[in-house]
Amino acid sequence: MKGLLYYGNKDVRYSEDVEEPQIVNANDVKVKVAFCGICGTDLHEYLEGPIFFPKPGNKNGISGMELPLCPGHEFSGTVVGIGSGVTNVKVGDRVVVEATSHCSDRSRYKDAVAQDLGFCKACEFGHPNCCTDLSFCGLGGASGAFGQYIVYGADHVLPIPDKLPLDIAVLVEPLSVAWHAVERANFQPGQTALVLGGGPIGLATVLALQGHKAGKIVVSEPALIRRQFAEKLGANVFDPTKSENPIADLKMMVPENEGFHASFDCSGVPATYSTSVFALGPSGIAVNVAIWPSTLIDHEPMSLTYQEKLATGSMCYVVKDFQEVIKALDDGLIAIDRARVLITGKVDVKDGIEGGYKQLIEHKESNVKILVAPNGLDA
Numbered sequence: 601m602k603g604l605l606y607y608g609n610k611d612v613r614y615s616e617d618v619e620e621p622q623i624v625n626a627n628d629v630k631v632k633v634a635f636c637g638i639c640g641t642d643l644h645e646y647l648e649g650p651i652f653f654p655k656p657g658n659k660n661g662i663s664g665m666e667l668p669l670c671p672g673h674e675f676s677g678t679v680v681g682i683g684s685g686v687t688n689v690k691v692g693d694r695v696v697v698e699a700t701s702h703c704s705d706r707s708r709y710k711d712a713v714a715q716d717l718g719f720c721k722a723c724e725f726g727h728p729n730c731c732t733d734l735s736f737c738g739l740g741g742a743s744g745a746f747g748q749y750i751v752y753g754a755d756h757v758l759p760i761p762d763k764l765p766l767d768i769a770v771l772v773e774p775l776s777v778a779w780h781a782v783e784r785a786n787f788q789p790g791q792t793a794l795v796l797g798g799g800p801i802g803l804a805t806v807l808a809l810q811g812h813k814a815g816k817i818v819v820s821e822p823a824l825i826r827r828q829f830a831e832k833l834g835a836n837v838f839d840p841t842k843s844e845n846p847i848a849d850l851k852m853m854v855p856e857n858e859g860f861h862a863s864f865d866c867s868g869v870p871a872t873y874s875t876s877v878f879a880l881g882p883s884g885i886a887v888n889v890a891i892w893p894s895t896l897i898d899h900e901p902m903s904l905t906y907q908e909k910l911a912t913g914s915m916c917y918v919v920k921d922f923q924e925v926i927k928a929l930d931d932g933l934i935a936i937d938r939a940r941v942l943i944t945g946k947v948d949v950k951d952g953i954e955g956g957y958k959q960l961i962e963h964k965e966s967n968v969k970i971l972v973a974p975n976g977l978d979a
């Protein structure tokens with residue numbers, strides 16, 4: 601089949617000779633991919649990886665797979681085959697795929713990995729997104745959706761409503777990252793939120809907050825073009841570079857609570873971490889969504905203690921987040937027309953490296969999401 605193959609650092613190749621994945625297990629579902637978004641993680645794997653992908657010569661802890669493999673973990677498509685035990689989807693269903701792989705997925709790779717390992721504590725306690733072997737379809741857990749077909753466990757596959765177009769459906773994945781973060785803030789209707797950073801996940805967080813019936817949403821972002829994206833989504837915007845005292849100015853934007861109910865750091869630099877805590881009102885919750893490099897920063901414990909603020913993190917998503925995002929899109933709480941703003945390009949898979957990866961790397965701020973179409977743009 602056609603696809604992009606990840607061989608390692610700065611080495612992703614288009615091939616028409618990628619091995620097509622096949623149904624092996626009773627719970628396998630085979631999906632013909634319609635669209636797959638290129639994620640910041642894919643770019644990190646390209647520029648600095650392998651990170652999640654196994655190192656050359658190593659095997660993935662869940663699937664036992666080795667490089668080269670297709671990347672691609674945010675995707676939509678149509679079911680073209682199911683194993684004998686699958687009951688939640690049928691051939692012809694339009695679907696999205698919750699892409700995590702964790703301890704419960706190991707049993708699908710009996711020939712490749714030992715089956716006597718048991719579950720890690722995170723999986724045992726019901727938090728598979730925190731699995732010690734966490735992996736993804738498209739990052740080593742299985743061959744991903746920059747190829748024409750994927751095969752994955754039925755428990756990860758969710759049907760989508762008729763009114764949700766297959767291109768917008770790709771956004772269910774990044775929206776689920778954001779949805780999980782909003783849930784981590786225990787966010788209630790009418791509350792106020794500060795989003796730090798207007799990149800793809802910051803913008804998805806705006807939509808996820810709207811899905812939670814947020815009151816005022818403010819996006820703090822230095823780049824004009826990204827503030828304009830945030831405004832198109834209906835958020836208020838703030839330019840931290842134009843302020844002598846960003847924290848005081850941000851708090852002035854929500855005077856009723858002397859600060860925000862919740863903040864979401866989608867940038868991951870020392871200044872945004874600090875703002876995420878200091879711009880909160882009493883008992884506010886700061887959620888780190890960004891993936892940080894291994895950096896130490898200054899932190900003042902009393903900044904949490906005095907007003908009983910909480911600082912926490914949000915890791916990825918679980919199936920429930922996908923279900924709730926799909927419902928919010930179906931109910932109109934997340935507006936499909938606004939979600940469409942996030943899609944800034946579509947390319948055929950054969951142009952995926954030049955028109956996708958490199959376009960995103962070289963024109964970072966003017967792009968949000970570029971979709972790759974492994975079965976052609978008209979498929």
Ligand SMILES: [Zn+2]
Pocket residue numbers: 639640641673674
């Ligand atoms: Zn991603």
Ligand SMILES: [Zn+2]
Pocket residue numbers: 702703704719720721722723724728730731732733
């Ligand atoms: Zn686990």
